[in-house]
Amino acid sequence: MSSIVISLKNISKRYVMGDETIFTALSDINLDINKGEYVAIVGQSGSGKSTLMHIIGLLDKPTDGKVMIEGKDISTLDDDATSTLRSEFVGFVFQQFNLLNKLTIKENILLPVEYARRKFDYNPSERADYLMKRFGIFDKKDSFPNKISGGQQQRVAIARALIMNPKLILADEPTGNLDTKTGDEIMELFGELNKEGITILIVTHEHDIAERARRQIKIKDGEVVK
Amino acid sequence: MKYVIDLFKSAITDFGKNKGRTFLTSLGILIGVMSVVLLMAAGAGLKLYISQQFESLGTNLLYVMPGNMFGEGGTGIRAGAGGSIAPIFEEKDIVDLKRIKEAEYVIPYYQKSIKVSFEAIAEYSTLNATSEDVFPSRNFVAEYGTVFSSADNSARNKVAVLGSKIAEKLFSDPSLALSKKIRIDGQSFRVIGVLQSKGGGGFGGPDFDNYIYIPYKTGYIFNTDKKFIEIMVKAKTSEALPLLKEDIKNVLLKRLETDDFSVVESTEILNTIGSIFSILNVVLVAIAAISLVVGGIGILNIMYVTVSERIKEIGVRRALGARRNDILWQFLAEAVVLSVFGGVMGLGISAIVVFLMQSFFPAYISISSILLALGTSSLIGIVFGVFPAKKAADLSPIDAIRYE
Numbered sequence A: 001m002s003s004i005v006i007s008l009k010n011i012s013k014r015y016v017m018g019d020e021t022i023f024t025a026l027s028d029i030n031l032d033i034n035k036g037e038y039v040a041i042v043g044q045s046g047s048g049k050s051t052l053m054h055i056i057g058l059l060d061k062p063t064d065g066k067v068m069i070e071g072k073d074i075s076t077l078d079d080d081a082t083s084t085l086r087s088e089f090v091g092f093v094f095q096q097f098n099l100l101n102k103l104t105i106k107e108n109i110l111l112p113v114e115y116a117r118r119k120f121d122y123n124p125s126e127r128a129d130y131l132m133k134r135f136g137i138f139d140k141k142d143s144f145p146n147k148i149s150g151g152q153q154q155r156v157a158i159a160r161a162l163i164m165n166p167k168l169i170l171a172d173e174p175t176g177n178l179d180t181k182t183g184d185e186i187m188e189l190f191g192e193l194n195k196e197g198i199t200i201l202i203v204t205h206e207h208d209i210a211e212r213a214r215r216q217i218k219i220k221d222g223e224v225v226k
Numbered sequence B: 001m002k003y004v005i006d007l008f009k010s011a012i013t014d015f016g017k018n019k020g021r022t023f024l025t026s027l028g029i030l031i032g033v034m035s036v037v038l039l040m041a042a043g044a045g046l047k048l049y050i051s052q053q054f055e056s057l058g059t060n061l062l063y064v065m066p067g068n069m070f071g072e073g074g075t076g077i078r079a080g081a082g083g084s085i086a087p088i089f090e091e092k093d094i095v096d097l098k099r100i101k102e103a104e105y106v107i108p109y110y111q112k113s114i115k116v117s118f119e120a121i122a123e124y125s126t127l128n129a130t131s132e133d134v135f136p137s138r139n140f141v142a143e144y145g146t147v148f149s150s151a152d153n154s155a156r157n158k159v160a161v162l163g164s165k166i167a168e169k170l171f172s173d174p175s176l177a178l179s180k181k182i183r184i185d186g187q188s189f190r191v192i193g194v195l196q197s198k199g200g201g202g203f204g205g206p207d208f209d210n211y212i213y214i215p216y217k218t219g220y221i222f223n224t225d226k227k228f229i230e231i232m233v234k235a236k237t238s239e240a241l242p243l244l245k246e247d248i249k250n251v252l253l254k255r256l257e258t259d260d261f262s263v264v265e266s267t268e269i270l271n272t273i274g275s276i277f278s279i280l281n282v283v284l285v286a287i288a289a290i291s292l293v294v295g296g297i298g299i300l301n302i303m304y305v306t307v308s309e310r311i312k313e314i315g316v317r318r319a320l321g322a323r324r325n326d327i328l329w330q331f332l333a334e335a336v337v338l339s340v341f342g343g344v345m346g347l348g349i350s351a352i353v354v355f356l357m358q359s360f361f362p363a364y365i366s367i368s369s370i371l372l373a374l375g376t377s378s379l380i381g382i383v384f385g386v387f388p389a390k391k392a393a394d395l396s397p398i399d400a401i402r403y404e
């Protein structure tokens, strides 16, 4: 069982709405993700995909249930420890890229390194160069995000997600803001990365994107249906 | 350490991209620091100026004044109970004081604002009716002609010695003043000398160059009571000062009561003036410091705006592993940079102003006021930056990343 990267046990997320009614965004989710897996979470808008991804990515806390990372319950961790784990454990890729416009491409990619609390067994700057070369954006390294195309921005975001060598890449609608062709290229990239052994969890509502994953998890109204 | 450097580096590059807003926000601190530094510089300069003026009067001086004005310690003015400050000294006192062995010069003091005219030219000036000792004691030397003598005094000759400035005003060329008849408040006087310029004046200090000196007995035309408000006595040596002080008291006590007069050293007066100015300066600087607080509120305001503009950025940074404190320090560093930027600019402008002022006034910026300016501006950055920074740090990562 040591190959389980993350395991969700009876996870629920409920919101108390303004009029005191309770809205259940996720209910009783059980999910294991193994090392090296390529998982797609699919479901309609509002079904709770992003909520689930944020809980897996330690950005959000479940109302009930346990999140186990490599066998360890993380619900007792304080904010600092959670932040550190987040920096070590996950790499995020967002639909809107979420790059910082005042930093150069290379600075954006290296941003997680600034918050790292560990020694690196590799040179992050060299790794950034390697990733940029590999993703074909090396010539843009001193440009700013608003000066490059959406496809290029998403490559930067993926490089940023990979800079810390995380256990898990979480991508929330990574092709949502891209045209089909560019989206396909980005999906190719995820495929390649997964072949190299990187665990990937991708959130999407597009069927053919989900098809690329080796495993699909379908949610509907906050529940796993398949 | 690298963390701190990076923090400030990124804060500075941030502002480099938003120059207009950065400058406007810093403006409050700039003005605050400038007013504090300039007031401190002016205060320091004024103190220096006054002590220079006193030094130019010569040393080893004792001032005999009416009333018990100065406490024993010599600092702080004590309103002498019942002690009057009306002119009480008489010609007899001057003569008696002159007889004291340690007394080198005795200079009675009678001053009056007068109108002086030569032909069609009329000017305002200050008349000093005093003894011939005033000239050597204050290092006044005649540039043209001579100063008056004790014989002029005894004979009540209507002779006048002019300061260089008033001589220039009346005669354009001071050398032409000699032997001319001038009218002082309607009385005709003959100019027998013009003094070398002493400088000074213009900042409340005595403007010696604009004074007119006449023998004190001649001065009884104006000084109809024949009383003097002050007598200055110069000791032959500084060692003789304490003894002279005692002797003066003994001489005057024959005629006056203890509480009627005081004998003080110039250093005591200087200390008193110094402490008055220090208090005044502290008050002024405190008032100026209010503008620093206003500047701080400007920073508080803009930092709150910055934080709400950058909620998404905060969310992204948290998603990438930033801790609460990383966010806190980031915004705190920005506030400090803003504030110190204003402080440095304020200091720079003050330096220029002080430099320009120095041609006519000995204002100067001390190391302590530089440190104070930089210290307070960083402190203001911290104090007013901490609330917005805390707000940023306290945002929950999920709310921040979901914020649109």
Ligand SMILES: Nc1ncnc2c1ncn2[C@@H]1O[C@H](COP(=O)(O)OP(=O)(O)OP(=O)(O)O)[C@@H](O)[C@H]1O
Pocket: A015, A023, A025, A043, A044, A045, A046, A047, A048, A049, A050, A051, A052, A205
């Ligand atoms: N802070 C919140 N308070 C109340 N309701 C919330 C909150 N956050 C999310 N929700 C609700 O939870 C539900 C699930 O949201 P979520 O963002 O996970 O959906 P999603 O599946 O990602 O949808 P989409 O495909 O549109 O991104 C939605 O109905 C949303 O309105």
Ligand SMILES: [Mg+2]
Pocket: A049, A050, A051, A172
């Ligand atoms: Mg979503």
